[in-house]
Amino acid sequence: MKKIFVIFTAVVSAIGATILINGCVASKLVAKKTGSQLWGENCIRCHNAPSPADYSSAQWETIGMHMKLRANLTEDETNKIVAFLKGTN
Ligand code: HEC
Numbered sequence: 001m002k003k004i005f006v007i008f009t010a011v012v013s014a015i016g017a018t019i020l021i022n023g024c025v026a027s028k029l030v031a032k033k034t035g036s037q038l039w040g041e042n043c044i045r046c047h048n049a050p051s052p053a054d055y056s057s058a059q060w061e062t063i064g065m066h067m068k069l070r071a072n073l074t075e076d077e078t079n080k081i082v083a084f085l086k087g088t089n
Contacts, residue, residue, distance in 0.1 A: 034080065035081050035084025042077070043081070061082065
């Protein structure tokens with residue numbers, strides 16, 4: 001019985017470590033992504049990705065807040081996407 005518990009603990013620790021390591025890798029990858037990359041990956045998930053020329057800078061601010069909620073984006077991701085969309089106006 002004791003042996004099973006030791007194995008169980010080892011497996012749980014291994015899974016925990018894997019999640020921790022992968023978590024760090026994933027957040028580094030997101031931090032490296034540019035606004036245009038994040039736009040291309042996220043804004044086509046539910047509808048055609050709108051082009052930067054479609055709306056004014058002021059409109060992009062509001063749309064950013066709206067789509068941040070819809071797409072479940074972080075503050076950082078939203079800021080990068082909005083900066084990209086406004087940049088080409
Ligand atoms: C989870 C699905 C989803 C994702 C991902 C998504 N949208 Fe949307 N989007 C919607 C829906 C649904 C609407 C229709 C309006 C509503 O009911 O929210 C919409 C509407 C819009 C509109 C019309 C104006 C408005 O605010 O209603 C624009 C522009 C837009 N999205 C831009 C974007 C951009 C830019 C991204 C990437 C950051 C994005 N969307 C990502 C679901 C999504």
